[in-house]
Structures are given as C-alpha cells and as structure tokens.
Amino acid sequence: MAKHAKLVVLAWLAVGVLVNTAWPQLERVANEHSVSPLPTGEVSPALASMKEMGKAFGRPGIDNAVIIVMHGDKGFDADAQARYSALIERLRGNTEYVTFVQDQLGDPRMRNNPVARKQVLSEDGTTWYAMAGLAGDLGTPLAQRAFRSVDDLVKQTFAGSATTANITGAAGTVTDMGNAALGDLPKIGAVTVVVIGLILLLVFRSWFTAMLPLLVMGVSLLIARGVIAGLAERGLVPVSSVSAGLMMAVLMGASVNYTVFLVSRYHERIRAGEALPDALAHACGSMTRVILATAATVAIANIAQLTARLAFLAAAGPAVSMGVIVAFFVVTTMLPATLSLAAKRGLGLPGSDRVDVYWRRMGVNIVRHPWPFFGVATVILLAAASFVPFMRPSFDISKVLPESAQSNQGMRTLNAHFPANSIMPQYLLVQASSDLRNPRALADLDQMAERISQLKGVGKVVGITRPDGNKLTQATLAWQIGYMGTQIDKTSGQVNADLRPQLERMSKLADVMSAMTNELGDGDLARLQQMMPQTLAMAKELEGQLDRYQSLISQMGTVAGMVDQLAKMGPSVEATFTALDAGRRWPRRWPNPPSARYNPTA
Known part of the structure; x- marks a missing residue:
C-alpha cells in the first residue's frame, strides 16, 4: 500500500470525478425514477377504495388530486371570472397530465344551486377553488411532472392579477415535502461537517488528523452518489426522493466511525514504539476485520428493507447499503495510503496522550464501585426517557413544512374561509350488489350517516341524503307528518265534495x-x-x-x-x-x- 499510495489516492479521486460526470446527479435521477411514497392498493385498502371511487364516479386520479385555491379582496369579479374560466379551459386541454377537472362554479347545473356554490365559494365571496386530478400515482415522477405542468398553468393564468392562486392538496403537500427535503440536504451536510470537525479536533488536537475523517467522508459520499445514480438510471436499483438524504446521513456516520477506528489503532501502535510502516500495517490488519464486520452488519440490515411491502421504504435500503460498502473500501484503501503519505511529512502522528491517565482512572473507579456509576447512569437515562409519555405523534405533514410552502399557504386560505376539513374530508365508500337509488337504501344510508355523525371527532357527514351535511327537511319525521296532515285535509274536502251529490x-x-x-x-x-x-x-x-x-x-x-x-x-x-x-x-x-x-x- 505504501509503495503505491499516490496511485491509490489518485485512483479514488478519479473514480469520484468519473461517476459524477458520466451519470446524472442523484437528485435528478430520484425525481425521474422515484417510487411512490404511498403504499399500493394491495397493501392499503384505503388507497384501493379511493381508486375504486374515482373509477366509479368518473374521476380517475382522485387519489392524486390538487386543489387550486384562489383568493382576491375584490371577490369573484369579472376579471377573476375570466381568468378562472381560462384556467379551467387550459386544464381541460392538458390531457397529458390532467385526468379530470371539477368545475362547480362554471357548471350550468350548479349556478342556481346555492348549496353547491357554497361548497366552492366562500360566504364573503373572496375565496374560491377548483379541483383537478393528475396523472400517475402520488409522488411518482409522472405525478411530479404533472404537478409542475399544472403549477405553470396556474402561474401563467394569474400573472399580473389581483387574485392570488396557490396549489394545495395531497399532491401539493408531497411535492413541497420533497422540495423542502432536497433543499435542506446541503444545510444538513454543512452543519454535520462542522460539528464532526470540531469534535474530532477536540479529540485529536490536530488539524490534519481531524480532517482525515472528513476527507474520507467526502470521497465516499461523492463516489456513492454517483454509483447509486448510475444504477438507478438503468433501473438496476430502486430509488426514492429520500434515498439521498438517508444515504448521506448513514454514510457520514459510518465513514467517520471507521476512520476513527483505524486512526486510533494506528496511534496506539506508534505509542507502543513501533515504526510508522509497521504501526500502519498492524492497524490495517487488526481493524480491517472489525470494520468489515461493522459495515456488513449495516449493509445487510439495509438490504433487508427490500422485503418491505412499502416501496418507498424498500427503495431506501439499497442506497444506504451501497453507501456503507463504498465507505468500507475507501477507509481500508485510501485512508492507509493517505496516512502513509502524511507520515513522510510528519503529519497524522499522535500527540501527547494527556487524557490517558484520566480514562485509566475512570475505568479503575468503575470497576471498584460499579453500583454508584450504575445508579447515576440509570437516573440520567430515566430522566431522558421521562419525556416519552408526553410525546404526541402527528400525521399532519403540513406541520413539518415551512410556512412559505405553497401547499401550506393554500391550506391556510381554505381554513380561513371554509369550514375545517370540508375541502379535504375523509371518504366512506359504500358498495352494494343492487341499485341503491330506492327509498329503502336511501333510508339506510341516511341512518348510517346519522350514526357516524354521532361519533366523537366527526364534525359533519355529507352524502346523497345530506348534501350540505344536514338532514333534509323533507326527510324529517315532523315534516312528513305535517305533509300527510295537509294531504288528508285536502282529500277530506274533496271526498265530501264528491260524495254529497251521491248521497x-x-x-x-x-x-x-x-x-x-x-x-x-x-x-x-x-x-x-x-x-x-x-x-x-x-x-x-x-x-x-x-x-x-x-x-x-x-x-x-x-x-x-x-x-x-x-x-x-x-x-x-x-x-x-x-x-x-x-x-x-x-x-x-x-x-x-x-x-x-x-x-x-x-
């Protein structure tokens, strides 16, 4: 290794440059070949029901729909109506990416229906919305292209207008989440490098030695990203929008750990009096097996994610595994070569061991008095774990997105002008082998809606028997009894008028x-x-x-x-x-x- 140290270092650098220039970047490949973050219909009955509902009601793509929220202080005036109509026509003309358009404001059957207009136009008249279905499954590359196409149409239609338009809904939230994650990766990487560098500087008290783990981490990350992008580009491994982030997080920790293992053993052998080449050889011989076992454990554990039924989770495993494998080879080959070249210039060598006495005294005290140390450690752990009962998990993805996200802005506008959860409700699909359009079936549906509305946490139930969420006046018992009395009264007078001549x-x-x-x-x-x-x-x-x-x-x-x-x-x-x-x-x-x-x- 020492004889060809320069060649080894240059070879790794060349590989890093080659894989990143020959193949596209990992983020681009993930956008084009990412799997859906949601489970398939075989795994999720809810999504299967949603697809069946869209097919039955002529709304394909309802599971990947966007809500276009429009707001203007002047209300739904002539300019807003003209731009709204233009947007609807453009969406319907975009048959490549738009599967359906729900236009209740422009539907002639709904114009004179106050209940229908109230559902899409706020009471103050300043906010209205339309819904459109997108092609592809939620979170897939096709769905992301469809979202970008609709977003461009919306921005072009309302450019220079007093009306603001934002896209929200499931597709908008997922897109904003992916964009936010990709935008945060450079920040996370920079903070990680700074924090790790400071810790290593405190431990080794040498700028060069503290930079060695960061050098290995950078080269490993550069090569791993290129290799994964190339394989995913050819469809050899699955990839998702979070593969890059997970791989970066695991690879950073693994490469730094493996580097610290080898450098620490190298310094130990030097302090033991061995020559620099011998110390390096002994360190590589003893620690390579340890690093191999550690890397294999992590790689196999992540490869096992391929058995997961959720494709989004299964796609993250191969990326992490390949990142760990690349880190293993870089640490066991390029790091010894770098140490060999640095030793010739007096770099990378151990300093005075000032903390050896401290750690030796700490070990002796723990062995002599185990119970006090055990008690202190237990108290610290219990104190940290005491916050677990107060944890409240949330499934609201919008809370983890920045306030400036387009989907959050649209959702805030909807919540400010429409009843909560009225725009994005939970659906209950009812299927039967016979036609449900008969009095008995409608009565059963209304009874079911009545019982569901009594459940805790249910605000309103909207259905065929409750268009506005309230029981139809004609379906109430009081109205029916009153109607029957009125008819009987009319019939009684008619009977008297008809029978009197006969009498x-x-x-x-x-x-x-x-x-x-x-x-x-x-x-x-x-x-x-x-x-x-x-x-x-x-x-x-x-x-x-x-x-x-x-x-x-x-x-x-x-x-x-x-x-x-x-x-x-x-x-x-x-x-x-x-x-x-x-x-x-x-x-x-x-x-x-x-x-x-x-x-x-x-």
Whole structure:
C-alpha cells in the first residue's frame, strides 16, 4: 500500500470525478425514477377504495388530486371570472397530465344551486377553488411532472392579477415535502461537517488528523452518489426522493466511525514504539476485520428493507447499503495510503496522550464501585426517557413544512374561509350488489350517516341524503307528518265534495222506493218477484254469449260498454226487488216512512 499510495489516492479521486460526470446527479435521477411514497392498493385498502371511487364516479386520479385555491379582496369579479374560466379551459386541454377537472362554479347545473356554490365559494365571496386530478400515482415522477405542468398553468393564468392562486392538496403537500427535503440536504451536510470537525479536533488536537475523517467522508459520499445514480438510471436499483438524504446521513456516520477506528489503532501502535510502516500495517490488519464486520452488519440490515411491502421504504435500503460498502473500501484503501503519505511529512502522528491517565482512572473507579456509576447512569437515562409519555405523534405533514410552502399557504386560505376539513374530508365508500337509488337504501344510508355523525371527532357527514351535511327537511319525521296532515285535509274536502251529490241521489231514490211501495199492490209485487229469477238468468245467459263473441264486442266498444253495464245491474235489480218485497209486507200506512228516517244531511 505504501509503495503505491499516490496511485491509490489518485485512483479514488478519479473514480469520484468519473461517476459524477458520466451519470446524472442523484437528485435528478430520484425525481425521474422515484417510487411512490404511498403504499399500493394491495397493501392499503384505503388507497384501493379511493381508486375504486374515482373509477366509479368518473374521476380517475382522485387519489392524486390538487386543489387550486384562489383568493382576491375584490371577490369573484369579472376579471377573476375570466381568468378562472381560462384556467379551467387550459386544464381541460392538458390531457397529458390532467385526468379530470371539477368545475362547480362554471357548471350550468350548479349556478342556481346555492348549496353547491357554497361548497366552492366562500360566504364573503373572496375565496374560491377548483379541483383537478393528475396523472400517475402520488409522488411518482409522472405525478411530479404533472404537478409542475399544472403549477405553470396556474402561474401563467394569474400573472399580473389581483387574485392570488396557490396549489394545495395531497399532491401539493408531497411535492413541497420533497422540495423542502432536497433543499435542506446541503444545510444538513454543512452543519454535520462542522460539528464532526470540531469534535474530532477536540479529540485529536490536530488539524490534519481531524480532517482525515472528513476527507474520507467526502470521497465516499461523492463516489456513492454517483454509483447509486448510475444504477438507478438503468433501473438496476430502486430509488426514492429520500434515498439521498438517508444515504448521506448513514454514510457520514459510518465513514467517520471507521476512520476513527483505524486512526486510533494506528496511534496506539506508534505509542507502543513501533515504526510508522509497521504501526500502519498492524492497524490495517487488526481493524480491517472489525470494520468489515461493522459495515456488513449495516449493509445487510439495509438490504433487508427490500422485503418491505412499502416501496418507498424498500427503495431506501439499497442506497444506504451501497453507501456503507463504498465507505468500507475507501477507509481500508485510501485512508492507509493517505496516512502513509502524511507520515513522510510528519503529519497524522499522535500527540501527547494527556487524557490517558484520566480514562485509566475512570475505568479503575468503575470497576471498584460499579453500583454508584450504575445508579447515576440509570437516573440520567430515566430522566431522558421521562419525556416519552408526553410525546404526541402527528400525521399532519403540513406541520413539518415551512410556512412559505405553497401547499401550506393554500391550506391556510381554505381554513380561513371554509369550514375545517370540508375541502379535504375523509371518504366512506359504500358498495352494494343492487341499485341503491330506492327509498329503502336511501333510508339506510341516511341512518348510517346519522350514526357516524354521532361519533366523537366527526364534525359533519355529507352524502346523497345530506348534501350540505344536514338532514333534509323533507326527510324529517315532523315534516312528513305535517305533509300527510295537509294531504288528508285536502282529500277530506274533496271526498265530501264528491260524495254529497251521491248521497242526495240516494235520498231521492229512497223516496221513490217508498212511493212505489205505497202504490204497488200485493199482486204486482208477487209478479215482479216471480219474474226476477228469469230476468237474472237471461242476463247471465247474455253475458256468456257476450264472452263468446268477445272479438266482435271489442270492435263495438260503445255497445259493449252498455251491455256490460246492463249485465252488471243484475245484482242491483235483485236487491231492489228484495227491498220491494220486504216493503210489501209492511202495513199500508207507515207511521214513519223510510224517507223520513233516512236523512243524509242529518
């Protein structure tokens, strides 16, 4: 290694330059080939239901939708309406990246519907919004390109206008989160390098020795980024938008640790009196196995992430593993070469060991008095762990984003002018094997909505039976009872009006029957009674003949109606003569004639 030290160092530097010039940068590759941060439908029933809902209601891409929030102090005036209409037309024309556009303000069916307009236009008229679905799964490169395309259309449409427009929603939040993470990586790296450098300077008390771990870390990071970008560009390894950040964090710690291991053993051998080449050889021989075991453990643990069902988590494993492997080779080859070249110039050598006595005395005290040290350490750990019960995990991603993020600005505008969670609600998908558009199914849906609204934490339930979140007035029991009473009242008056003439005719018929009974003799009534069976038989015979000649009767509709009416009068005639026969048995002079006792108006 000492004979070819310069060649080894130059070779590693050349590899770092080559992989970063031949292949694109890792951030660019991650934007173009990143996997979705969300699970697939097979893993997440919620996302599967969302896709089914979008397919059933003609809204493909509803799981990757953006909400375009517009706000103007002048309200939805002529200029705002014109720009809004222009934006809707541009979005609908962008068929490559936009899957659907929900335009309730411009829909002719919704213009005269105050409930529908209230959902997209604030009460003060200063804020309104539209929704659009994007192509691709949330967080994928296609979805990010679609978001950038829609963002450009929004900025072009409202440029120079008094109306401000921001894009929010799930797609906007994920995009802002990725942009914020990529923007923070340089800051995190700079802070990490400064802090590690100060710590190493305090430990080694040598500028050169403190810079060695940082040199190894920089070369390892440079080569690892290029290698991962090249492999991901060709689809050999998965990559996500956080792969670069995780790989950088793990690689920095690993490379510094491995460097400190080897340099510390190198200094120990020199203090033991060995020559510089021998001390370096012994340090490499003894520590390489330790570094290999440590690196293999970390690499295998991260490779195992490929078994994760969440693709976003599985994609981070290979990047971290390759970063650790690169760090191992750089530490075990370039670092010894660098130490060999530095030793010839008197650099990288150990200084006076001022803290050796301190650490030796500390070890002796711990061995002699283990329980006091154990107690102090336990108290410190318990004090640190005492904050765990007060931890409140949050799934609100917007809280971790900066206030200047576009999605946060849009969400603040929505929350200030619309009810909380009314724009981005939780959906409950109901599916059935039969048509739900019937009274019984609608009643069941309304009952389900009523019970859900009673759950703790549920503010409002909006559905087919509750368009505005409140129970329909026509569906309340009080309204139905009142409606039934009104109809019964109307029907009662109509019935009285229709039946009164019939009652009057029945009264007149009773008077006629009474008069006929008084005038007919016993012989006349007897003859009528004898003729009744014969008359009924003739009627029934005639009815049978009419049935046989039904086809002819169908052509003679008018005559058929009259004949059918005559045939049906048989029972009435029989009842009439039965009454007459009964009347014949009464005395000639009734004290109270039937007409006097039957009074329909009484």
